[in-house]
Amino acid sequence: MEGRMTSGTFSKPAARRDGPAAFSPLYRQIRDLLVQALDQGEWKPGESIPSEIDLAARFQVSQGTVRKAIDELAAEHILIRRQGKGTFVATHQEALVRFRFLRLVSQGGELVPGHSEILACRKVRASAEMARELGLHPGDGLVYIRRLLSFKGKPTVVDDIYLPASLFKGLNLQILKENEGPLYWLFEARFGVSMVRADEKIRAVAACTEIGQLLGVESGHPVLRVDRVSYTYGDRAVELRYGHYVTEEYYYRNALI
Structure with a gap:
Protein backbone atom coordinates (compact mmCIF):
# COMPACT_ATOMS: atom_id res chain seq x y z
CA MET A 1 0.00 0.00 0.00
CA ALA A 90 6.47 22.85 -21.79
CA THR A 91 8.37 25.55 -23.65
CA HIS A 92 7.24 28.95 -24.90
CA GLN A 93 8.41 27.95 -28.37
CA GLU A 94 5.18 25.95 -28.61
CA ALA A 95 2.04 27.81 -29.64
CA LEU A 96 -0.05 25.95 -27.04
CA VAL A 97 1.99 27.57 -24.28
CA ARG A 98 3.00 30.81 -25.99
CA PHE A 99 -0.50 31.98 -26.83
CA ARG A 100 -1.81 31.09 -23.37
CA PHE A 101 -0.30 34.39 -22.21
CA LEU A 102 -1.52 36.43 -25.20
CA ARG A 103 -5.11 37.30 -24.41
CA LEU A 104 -5.99 39.70 -27.23
CA VAL A 105 -8.20 38.27 -29.97
CA SER A 106 -9.99 39.83 -32.91
CA GLN A 107 -13.70 40.50 -32.80
CA GLY A 108 -14.16 37.19 -34.60
CA GLY A 109 -12.20 35.40 -31.87
CA GLU A 110 -9.02 34.70 -33.85
CA LEU A 111 -5.51 35.22 -32.55
CA VAL A 112 -3.76 37.92 -34.59
CA PRO A 113 0.00 37.74 -35.25
CA GLY A 114 1.72 40.72 -33.68
CA HIS A 115 4.99 42.59 -34.09
CA SER A 116 7.09 43.24 -30.98
CA GLU A 117 9.41 46.26 -30.71
CA ILE A 118 11.67 46.78 -27.71
CA LEU A 119 11.81 50.48 -26.89
CA ALA A 120 13.96 50.51 -23.75
CA CYS A 121 15.94 48.34 -21.37
CA ARG A 122 17.76 49.59 -18.29
CA LYS A 123 18.50 48.88 -14.63
CA VAL A 124 16.19 50.42 -12.02
CA ARG A 125 15.49 50.04 -8.30
CA ALA A 126 12.38 48.35 -6.95
CA SER A 127 9.76 50.61 -5.43
CA ALA A 128 7.91 49.41 -2.35
CA GLU A 129 5.00 48.21 -4.51
CA MET A 130 7.25 46.37 -6.97
CA ALA A 131 9.21 44.76 -4.16
CA ARG A 132 5.99 43.55 -2.54
CA GLU A 133 4.71 42.00 -5.78
CA LEU A 134 8.01 40.27 -6.55
CA GLY A 135 8.94 39.22 -3.01
CA LEU A 136 11.98 41.52 -2.95
CA HIS A 137 13.20 44.37 -0.78
CA PRO A 138 12.63 48.02 -1.73
CA GLY A 139 15.69 49.23 -3.59
CA ASP A 140 16.63 45.81 -4.97
CA GLY A 141 17.82 45.81 -8.57
CA LEU A 142 15.39 45.27 -11.44
CA VAL A 143 15.69 45.08 -15.20
CA TYR A 144 13.11 47.38 -16.79
CA ILE A 145 11.87 46.72 -20.34
CA ARG A 146 9.41 48.77 -22.36
CA ARG A 147 7.86 46.97 -25.33
CA LEU A 148 5.39 48.04 -28.01
CA LEU A 149 3.15 45.40 -29.60
CA SER A 150 1.49 46.21 -32.92
CA PHE A 151 -1.21 44.24 -34.69
CA LYS A 152 -1.89 44.71 -38.40
CA GLY A 153 0.57 47.60 -38.30
CA LYS A 154 -1.29 49.47 -35.57
CA PRO A 155 0.28 50.07 -32.11
CA THR A 156 -1.96 48.22 -29.67
CA VAL A 157 -0.11 47.37 -26.44
CA VAL A 158 2.56 49.11 -24.38
CA ASP A 159 4.16 46.77 -21.82
CA ASP A 160 6.30 48.01 -18.95
CA ILE A 161 8.10 44.92 -17.61
CA TYR A 162 10.13 44.56 -14.41
CA LEU A 163 12.37 41.55 -13.76
CA PRO A 164 14.58 40.71 -10.75
CA ALA A 165 18.10 41.66 -11.84
CA SER A 166 19.56 38.72 -9.88
CA LEU A 167 17.77 36.27 -12.21
CA PHE A 168 18.45 38.10 -15.48
CA LYS A 169 22.12 39.01 -15.25
CA GLY A 170 23.45 40.37 -18.54
CA LEU A 171 20.03 41.06 -20.09
CA ASN A 172 20.36 44.21 -22.17
CA LEU A 173 18.83 46.07 -25.09
CA GLN A 174 21.00 44.34 -27.68
CA ILE A 175 19.98 40.86 -26.54
CA LEU A 176 16.33 41.86 -26.59
CA LYS A 177 16.51 43.41 -30.06
CA GLU A 178 18.33 40.37 -31.47
CA ASN A 179 15.73 37.99 -30.06
CA GLU A 180 13.38 36.75 -32.77
CA GLY A 181 11.08 34.65 -30.59
CA PRO A 182 8.69 35.34 -27.73
CA LEU A 183 10.14 37.12 -24.70
CA TYR A 184 9.18 34.24 -22.44
CA TRP A 185 11.09 31.86 -24.69
CA LEU A 186 14.17 34.08 -24.38
CA PHE A 187 13.81 34.10 -20.60
CA GLU A 188 13.68 30.31 -20.36
CA ALA A 189 16.31 29.55 -23.01
CA ARG A 190 18.94 32.10 -22.00
CA PHE A 191 18.28 32.70 -18.31
CA GLY A 192 16.64 29.45 -17.20
CA VAL A 193 13.50 31.18 -15.96
CA SER A 194 10.23 29.54 -17.06
CA MET A 195 6.98 31.46 -16.73
CA VAL A 196 4.34 28.87 -15.88
CA ARG A 197 1.39 30.94 -14.67
CA ALA A 198 0.27 34.51 -14.08
CA ASP A 199 -2.19 36.52 -12.02
CA GLU A 200 -3.75 39.61 -13.60
CA LYS A 201 -5.75 42.60 -12.46
CA ILE A 202 -7.63 44.55 -15.15
CA ARG A 203 -9.25 47.99 -15.15
CA ALA A 204 -10.10 50.79 -17.56
CA VAL A 205 -7.96 53.94 -17.30
CA ALA A 206 -7.32 57.13 -19.24
CA ALA A 207 -4.14 57.10 -21.31
CA CYS A 208 -1.48 59.53 -20.11
CA THR A 209 0.28 61.69 -22.70
CA GLU A 210 3.28 59.35 -23.02
CA ILE A 211 1.22 56.18 -23.42
CA GLY A 212 -1.16 57.94 -25.77
CA GLN A 213 1.68 59.01 -28.05
CA LEU A 214 3.02 55.45 -28.23
CA LEU A 215 -0.41 54.01 -28.98
CA GLY A 216 -1.44 56.76 -31.40
CA VAL A 217 -4.39 57.97 -29.33
CA GLU A 218 -5.17 61.23 -27.57
CA SER A 219 -4.24 61.81 -23.95
CA GLY A 220 -7.25 60.76 -21.87
CA HIS A 221 -8.36 58.13 -24.38
CA PRO A 222 -9.77 55.06 -22.58
CA VAL A 223 -7.40 52.09 -22.54
CA LEU A 224 -7.32 48.78 -20.73
CA ARG A 225 -4.71 48.56 -17.95
CA VAL A 226 -3.53 45.00 -17.20
CA ASP A 227 -1.26 44.43 -14.20
CA ARG A 228 0.35 40.99 -14.34
CA VAL A 229 2.56 39.06 -11.94
CA SER A 230 4.10 35.98 -13.57
CA TYR A 231 5.38 33.00 -11.61
CA THR A 232 7.89 30.24 -12.19
CA TYR A 233 7.95 26.79 -10.55
CA GLY A 234 7.14 26.79 -6.85
CA ASP A 235 4.93 29.88 -7.25
CA ARG A 236 7.88 32.28 -7.16
CA ALA A 237 7.11 35.67 -8.67
CA VAL A 238 9.65 36.52 -11.39
CA GLU A 239 7.97 39.20 -13.50
CA LEU A 240 5.85 42.28 -12.90
CA ARG A 241 4.20 43.75 -15.97
CA TYR A 242 2.01 46.81 -16.49
CA GLY A 243 0.26 46.76 -19.87
CA HIS A 244 -1.84 49.42 -21.60
CA TYR A 245 -4.12 48.11 -24.37
CA VAL A 246 -6.17 49.80 -27.08
CA THR A 247 -9.13 47.47 -27.52
CA GLU A 248 -11.48 49.09 -30.05
CA GLU A 249 -10.75 46.26 -32.48
CA TYR A 250 -10.01 43.48 -29.97
CA TYR A 251 -11.31 41.61 -26.99
CA TYR A 252 -9.30 40.68 -23.92
CA ARG A 253 -10.37 37.06 -23.64
CA ASN A 254 -10.24 34.96 -20.52
CA ALA A 255 -11.63 31.54 -19.67
CA LEU A 256 -13.28 30.96 -16.32
CA ILE A 257 -13.01 27.35 -15.15
Whole structure:
Protein backbone atom coordinates (compact mmCIF):
# COMPACT_ATOMS: atom_id res chain seq x y z
CA MET A 1 0.00 0.00 0.00
CA GLU A 2 1.30 3.44 -0.93
CA GLY A 3 2.13 5.81 1.92
CA ARG A 4 2.97 9.44 2.35
CA MET A 5 5.81 10.73 0.16
CA THR A 6 8.64 12.79 1.59
CA SER A 7 11.55 13.67 -0.74
CA GLY A 8 11.07 10.47 -2.71
CA THR A 9 10.61 8.09 0.25
CA PHE A 10 7.72 7.10 2.47
CA SER A 11 6.91 8.28 5.94
CA LYS A 12 3.86 8.46 8.15
CA PRO A 13 1.85 11.67 8.02
CA ALA A 14 3.42 14.24 10.32
CA ALA A 15 1.28 15.03 13.35
CA ARG A 16 0.40 18.69 13.81
CA ARG A 17 0.68 20.20 17.22
CA ASP A 18 -2.48 22.22 16.77
CA GLY A 19 -4.77 19.50 15.47
CA PRO A 20 -5.13 16.40 13.27
CA ALA A 21 -2.34 15.19 11.01
CA ALA A 22 -1.90 17.21 7.84
CA PHE A 23 -2.71 15.24 4.70
CA SER A 24 -1.91 15.68 1.02
CA PRO A 25 -3.03 13.11 -1.57
CA LEU A 26 -0.12 11.01 -2.76
CA TYR A 27 -0.44 12.10 -6.38
CA ARG A 28 -0.16 15.72 -5.21
CA GLN A 29 3.04 14.85 -3.37
CA ILE A 30 4.40 13.29 -6.57
CA ARG A 31 3.32 16.38 -8.51
CA ASP A 32 5.22 18.60 -6.08
CA LEU A 33 8.33 16.43 -6.37
CA LEU A 34 8.16 16.67 -10.16
CA VAL A 35 7.86 20.45 -9.95
CA GLN A 36 10.82 20.49 -7.58
CA ALA A 37 12.87 18.54 -10.13
CA LEU A 38 11.84 20.97 -12.87
CA ASP A 39 12.75 23.93 -10.68
CA GLN A 40 16.19 22.42 -10.06
CA GLY A 41 16.74 22.06 -13.80
CA GLU A 42 16.72 18.27 -13.94
CA TRP A 43 14.68 18.48 -17.15
CA LYS A 44 14.93 21.55 -19.37
CA PRO A 45 12.09 23.16 -21.36
CA GLY A 46 11.44 21.09 -24.46
CA GLU A 47 13.09 17.96 -23.04
CA SER A 48 11.25 14.72 -22.34
CA ILE A 49 10.81 13.52 -18.78
CA PRO A 50 11.23 9.82 -17.78
CA SER A 51 8.41 7.40 -18.50
CA GLU A 52 5.62 6.81 -15.99
CA ILE A 53 7.10 3.40 -15.24
CA ASP A 54 10.54 4.87 -14.49
CA LEU A 55 9.06 7.63 -12.35
CA ALA A 56 6.91 5.12 -10.46
CA ALA A 57 10.05 3.14 -9.65
CA ARG A 58 11.92 6.28 -8.64
CA PHE A 59 9.22 7.43 -6.23
CA GLN A 60 8.13 3.92 -5.18
CA VAL A 61 4.50 4.46 -6.09
CA SER A 62 2.09 3.01 -8.62
CA GLN A 63 2.11 4.02 -12.26
CA GLY A 64 -1.46 5.26 -11.84
CA THR A 65 -0.36 7.69 -9.12
CA VAL A 66 2.36 9.07 -11.38
CA ARG A 67 -0.09 9.34 -14.27
CA LYS A 68 -2.50 11.38 -12.16
CA ALA A 69 0.31 13.73 -11.10
CA ILE A 70 1.41 14.19 -14.70
CA ASP A 71 -2.20 14.73 -15.82
CA GLU A 72 -2.45 17.62 -13.38
CA LEU A 73 0.80 19.19 -14.60
CA ALA A 74 -0.34 18.76 -18.21
CA ALA A 75 -3.62 20.52 -17.38
CA GLU A 76 -1.54 23.39 -15.97
CA HIS A 77 0.54 23.47 -19.20
CA ILE A 78 3.71 22.74 -17.23
CA LEU A 79 4.09 19.42 -19.07
CA ILE A 80 2.90 18.49 -22.55
CA ARG A 81 1.90 14.98 -23.61
CA ARG A 82 2.69 13.92 -27.18
CA GLN A 83 0.91 10.84 -28.44
CA GLY A 84 3.39 8.05 -29.05
CA LYS A 85 6.38 10.17 -28.06
CA GLY A 86 6.10 10.73 -24.30
CA THR A 87 5.76 13.70 -21.98
CA PHE A 88 7.80 16.87 -22.40
CA VAL A 89 8.54 19.98 -20.38
CA ALA A 90 6.47 22.85 -21.79
CA THR A 91 8.37 25.55 -23.65
CA HIS A 92 7.24 28.95 -24.90
CA GLN A 93 8.41 27.95 -28.37
CA GLU A 94 5.18 25.95 -28.61
CA ALA A 95 2.04 27.81 -29.64
CA LEU A 96 -0.05 25.95 -27.04
CA VAL A 97 1.99 27.57 -24.28
CA ARG A 98 3.00 30.81 -25.99
CA PHE A 99 -0.50 31.98 -26.83
CA ARG A 100 -1.81 31.09 -23.37
CA PHE A 101 -0.30 34.39 -22.21
CA LEU A 102 -1.52 36.43 -25.20
CA ARG A 103 -5.11 37.30 -24.41
CA LEU A 104 -5.99 39.70 -27.23
CA VAL A 105 -8.20 38.27 -29.97
CA SER A 106 -9.99 39.83 -32.91
CA GLN A 107 -13.70 40.50 -32.80
CA GLY A 108 -14.16 37.19 -34.60
CA GLY A 109 -12.20 35.40 -31.87
CA GLU A 110 -9.02 34.70 -33.85
CA LEU A 111 -5.51 35.22 -32.55
CA VAL A 112 -3.76 37.92 -34.59
CA PRO A 113 0.00 37.74 -35.25
CA GLY A 114 1.72 40.72 -33.68
CA HIS A 115 4.99 42.59 -34.09
CA SER A 116 7.09 43.24 -30.98
CA GLU A 117 9.41 46.26 -30.71
CA ILE A 118 11.67 46.78 -27.71
CA LEU A 119 11.81 50.48 -26.89
CA ALA A 120 13.96 50.51 -23.75
CA CYS A 121 15.94 48.34 -21.37
CA ARG A 122 17.76 49.59 -18.29
CA LYS A 123 18.50 48.88 -14.63
CA VAL A 124 16.19 50.42 -12.02
CA ARG A 125 15.49 50.04 -8.30
CA ALA A 126 12.38 48.35 -6.95
CA SER A 127 9.76 50.61 -5.43
CA ALA A 128 7.91 49.41 -2.35
CA GLU A 129 5.00 48.21 -4.51
CA MET A 130 7.25 46.37 -6.97
CA ALA A 131 9.21 44.76 -4.16
CA ARG A 132 5.99 43.55 -2.54
CA GLU A 133 4.71 42.00 -5.78
CA LEU A 134 8.01 40.27 -6.55
CA GLY A 135 8.94 39.22 -3.01
CA LEU A 136 11.98 41.52 -2.95
CA HIS A 137 13.20 44.37 -0.78
CA PRO A 138 12.63 48.02 -1.73
CA GLY A 139 15.69 49.23 -3.59
CA ASP A 140 16.63 45.81 -4.97
CA GLY A 141 17.82 45.81 -8.57
CA LEU A 142 15.39 45.27 -11.44
CA VAL A 143 15.69 45.08 -15.20
CA TYR A 144 13.11 47.38 -16.79
CA ILE A 145 11.87 46.72 -20.34
CA ARG A 146 9.41 48.77 -22.36
CA ARG A 147 7.86 46.97 -25.33
CA LEU A 148 5.39 48.04 -28.01
CA LEU A 149 3.15 45.40 -29.60
CA SER A 150 1.49 46.21 -32.92
CA PHE A 151 -1.21 44.24 -34.69
CA LYS A 152 -1.89 44.71 -38.40
CA GLY A 153 0.57 47.60 -38.30
CA LYS A 154 -1.29 49.47 -35.57
CA PRO A 155 0.28 50.07 -32.11
CA THR A 156 -1.96 48.22 -29.67
CA VAL A 157 -0.11 47.37 -26.44
CA VAL A 158 2.56 49.11 -24.38
CA ASP A 159 4.16 46.77 -21.82
CA ASP A 160 6.30 48.01 -18.95
CA ILE A 161 8.10 44.92 -17.61
CA TYR A 162 10.13 44.56 -14.41
CA LEU A 163 12.37 41.55 -13.76
CA PRO A 164 14.58 40.71 -10.75
CA ALA A 165 18.10 41.66 -11.84
CA SER A 166 19.56 38.72 -9.88
CA LEU A 167 17.77 36.27 -12.21
CA PHE A 168 18.45 38.10 -15.48
CA LYS A 169 22.12 39.01 -15.25
CA GLY A 170 23.45 40.37 -18.54
CA LEU A 171 20.03 41.06 -20.09
CA ASN A 172 20.36 44.21 -22.17
CA LEU A 173 18.83 46.07 -25.09
CA GLN A 174 21.00 44.34 -27.68
CA ILE A 175 19.98 40.86 -26.54
CA LEU A 176 16.33 41.86 -26.59
CA LYS A 177 16.51 43.41 -30.06
CA GLU A 178 18.33 40.37 -31.47
CA ASN A 179 15.73 37.99 -30.06
CA GLU A 180 13.38 36.75 -32.77
CA GLY A 181 11.08 34.65 -30.59
CA PRO A 182 8.69 35.34 -27.73
CA LEU A 183 10.14 37.12 -24.70
CA TYR A 184 9.18 34.24 -22.44
CA TRP A 185 11.09 31.86 -24.69
CA LEU A 186 14.17 34.08 -24.38
CA PHE A 187 13.81 34.10 -20.60
CA GLU A 188 13.68 30.31 -20.36
CA ALA A 189 16.31 29.55 -23.01
CA ARG A 190 18.94 32.10 -22.00
CA PHE A 191 18.28 32.70 -18.31
CA GLY A 192 16.64 29.45 -17.20
CA VAL A 193 13.50 31.18 -15.96
CA SER A 194 10.23 29.54 -17.06
CA MET A 195 6.98 31.46 -16.73
CA VAL A 196 4.34 28.87 -15.88
CA ARG A 197 1.39 30.94 -14.67
CA ALA A 198 0.27 34.51 -14.08
CA ASP A 199 -2.19 36.52 -12.02
CA GLU A 200 -3.75 39.61 -13.60
CA LYS A 201 -5.75 42.60 -12.46
CA ILE A 202 -7.63 44.55 -15.15
CA ARG A 203 -9.25 47.99 -15.15
CA ALA A 204 -10.10 50.79 -17.56
CA VAL A 205 -7.96 53.94 -17.30
CA ALA A 206 -7.32 57.13 -19.24
CA ALA A 207 -4.14 57.10 -21.31
CA CYS A 208 -1.48 59.53 -20.11
CA THR A 209 0.28 61.69 -22.70
CA GLU A 210 3.28 59.35 -23.02
CA ILE A 211 1.22 56.18 -23.42
CA GLY A 212 -1.16 57.94 -25.77
CA GLN A 213 1.68 59.01 -28.05
CA LEU A 214 3.02 55.45 -28.23
CA LEU A 215 -0.41 54.01 -28.98
CA GLY A 216 -1.44 56.76 -31.40
CA VAL A 217 -4.39 57.97 -29.33
CA GLU A 218 -5.17 61.23 -27.57
CA SER A 219 -4.24 61.81 -23.95
CA GLY A 220 -7.25 60.76 -21.87
CA HIS A 221 -8.36 58.13 -24.38
CA PRO A 222 -9.77 55.06 -22.58
CA VAL A 223 -7.40 52.09 -22.54
CA LEU A 224 -7.32 48.78 -20.73
CA ARG A 225 -4.71 48.56 -17.95
CA VAL A 226 -3.53 45.00 -17.20
CA ASP A 227 -1.26 44.43 -14.20
CA ARG A 228 0.35 40.99 -14.34
CA VAL A 229 2.56 39.06 -11.94
CA SER A 230 4.10 35.98 -13.57
CA TYR A 231 5.38 33.00 -11.61
CA THR A 232 7.89 30.24 -12.19
CA TYR A 233 7.95 26.79 -10.55
CA GLY A 234 7.14 26.79 -6.85
CA ASP A 235 4.93 29.88 -7.25
CA ARG A 236 7.88 32.28 -7.16
CA ALA A 237 7.11 35.67 -8.67
CA VAL A 238 9.65 36.52 -11.39
CA GLU A 239 7.97 39.20 -13.50
CA LEU A 240 5.85 42.28 -12.90
CA ARG A 241 4.20 43.75 -15.97
CA TYR A 242 2.01 46.81 -16.49
CA GLY A 243 0.26 46.76 -19.87
CA HIS A 244 -1.84 49.42 -21.60
CA TYR A 245 -4.12 48.11 -24.37
CA VAL A 246 -6.17 49.80 -27.08
CA THR A 247 -9.13 47.47 -27.52
CA GLU A 248 -11.48 49.09 -30.05
CA GLU A 249 -10.75 46.26 -32.48
CA TYR A 250 -10.01 43.48 -29.97
CA TYR A 251 -11.31 41.61 -26.99
CA TYR A 252 -9.30 40.68 -23.92
CA ARG A 253 -10.37 37.06 -23.64
CA ASN A 254 -10.24 34.96 -20.52
CA ALA A 255 -11.63 31.54 -19.67
CA LEU A 256 -13.28 30.96 -16.32
CA ILE A 257 -13.01 27.35 -15.15
